[in-house]
Amino acid sequence: MSEHYTEEGTERIRLAEFTEKAYLDYSMYVILDRALPHIGDGLKPVQRRIVYAMSELGLSAASKHKKSARTVGDVLGKFHPHGDTACYEAMVLMAQSFSYRYPLIDGQGNWGSPDDPKSFAAMRYTEARLTPYAKVLLAELGQGTVEWTPNFDGTMKEPSLLPARLPNVLLNGATGIAVGMATDIPPHNLREVVSACIRLIEAPKSTLEELCEHVPGPDFPTRAEIVTPRADLLKIYQTGRGSVKARARWEREEGNLVVNALPYQVSGARILEQIASQMRAKKLPWIEDLRDESDHENPTRLVIVPRSNRVDVERLMSHLFATTDLERSYRVNLNLIGLDGRPQVKNLREILVEWLEFRFATVRRRLQHRLNKVLDRLHLLEGLLVAFLNIDEVIHIIRTEDEPRPVLMSRFELTEIQADYVLDTKLRQLARLEEMKIRAEQEELATERDWLEKTLGSKQRMKTLVRKELLADAEEYGDARCSLLVAREAAVAMDESELAPSEPVTVVLSEKGWVRAAKGHEIDPAGLNYKAGDGFCDAVRLRSNQPAIFLDSTGRSYSLMAHTLPSARGQGEPLTGRFAPPDGAVFRAALGGAPEQRWLLASDAGYGFITQAGSLIANTRKGKSVLTLPKGARVLKARPVVDLHTDRVVAVTNEGRMLVIPLSDLPEMARGKGNKIIGIPGKRVAIREEYVVDMLVVPEGGKVRLISGKRHLNLKAADLNAYEGERGRRGNKLPRGFQKVDGLELM
Structure with a gap:
């Protein structure tokens, strides 16, 4: 319960109550009197006042242009006591053909450009008049069609709405931000909207889907394509909300x-x-x-x-x-003030139905206003004809009577209005031909009266009249669609691999996890300079527009584009600056290539699987888990696959055992532990007693070099056959002197 009390002549109310009321009053003002258009004429108050003020100044499409400052002055002084800058900007917007689908103002001078709409000249330099299209809003203004309200200081009247002959709210659209709500109504094509209105007049039960056959989508002033799918446009018109995409x-x-x-x-x-x-x-x-x-x-x-x-x-x-x-999205929010004076988001059918209701009411008021005028004129002509037929007696009464009006009313059964009209008649109207003119005018007005009464008394005649007027306006002001509706594929941005130049590079990884990229595939990675205490770990040959992938000692993969790596002219940079591996993890392997390039990933516990480079890409600093390691196992260098069906896997343990199996025996997976390649007891792996020293993928006919200290053993394809066996076996012993293999190389 609010507490109102006075103290020393001052009224006091609670601050919370005052602020709530003040904010609500302000909100309603902004919503109803500033930001949202009315469904009737599709205008906001400032736009309505500008158009009306220009019509009052006589600035029709047939008149000469006048300084814009003259119009702005009249608007501010008579109807809209706000800032001149905001008023002039609203005026400019209605004159820009690239902003309004059907401009209301015809301007001379600099009214801005599509590149910079705000580059218009000051109002003292530009001139303006109304466009022919503005007649749609003003033609029926003085015909009793709208309510008139006092202006801000009560010295004159202004129309509360303009009697629009077309649904301007859809034709030119509107944008505005109020308190707690906004509106974004896109412009539409005049002929299409009129066609939908006529469909509703002829078939009032037409569905929204049927109306969308006439209004397929918005029509912006520019010739860009609308690429929003038809189904999405239909949903927008069903809900009143959504977004539309336009493409150059x-x-x-x-x-x-x-x-x-x-x-x-x-x-x-x-x-x-x-x-x-x-x-x-x-x-x-x-x-x-x-x-x-x-x-x-x-x-x-x-x-x-x-x-x-x-x-x-x-x-x-x-x-x-x-x-x-070049492609842009436009928000759609069909929020407007309805005939009930309340803002609401409406669908397309609701807007058209409500506007037609407004239009029929306007036409009915126009016809009734004209009928009243005709009846009043017929009443006067009837009295004038009586007087004319008895002109001598009328003149005698006027000359001899002190108060001729009551005498005339009594003698000829005239009303007070008729008697006054007879008395006000000029002598020149007493000519002999005047009777013929009176009777001709009576006959003409009687015909018009009959037509008006029949039209007002028949719903079908009213529908025919409104339909005829809509078609006439569509013929006069309509044009072809600007924004074509086209079905296009969704725009997709190119990724870095497509945008970067494609050059051969060798990505080099050091034992301490430093990385660099050298141009070309001919360099010797092991021969590069390394920091003290560091040395060569792994290298991979890629293209500069391909991702480089790294495996750490925990089996996680990380990736970044090769062209972003530092040059091999220096000593590179640590991968820990780009990624965030688990504590204690070190980088063990480098790989990469096209997304479909296959690699063999394996642990020195003798397990491995085949995977594609695309499955290893991780666009996060923490990477992603790929290779599951048994207890005590370590990550081996990744090996590229040439042919899944003919390649063979060669595995060598520190115990001098080697096993050769077909690559096709291994599964292709995105992550996991893999299958056993060579048999090693798990306990021996856990304590590092036995493990795989190296593993190699050998193409068909390929040769292998075993490295043991400074000694090398070259094995041809036929030599490798002696070490073939089933997957998971222990393998065969290598010759004496090669019981401790340091690594494998393809020859």
């Missing part, structure tokens, strides 16, 4: 890509800046040059020059659509 139009011209239409409210200069930024960052190696050739004949002409004719231009444009404003 382009074509090939002498090997170049020419963009000739941009999405709504997108700047060509901004597009060039976005593309150039990617070029500077070396993220667009496919583009050689960029030009803006826009002029008066070609308002939008952005030229993109590919580096060669081998560039996949469709893929390139898809990337640009995904990464620049």
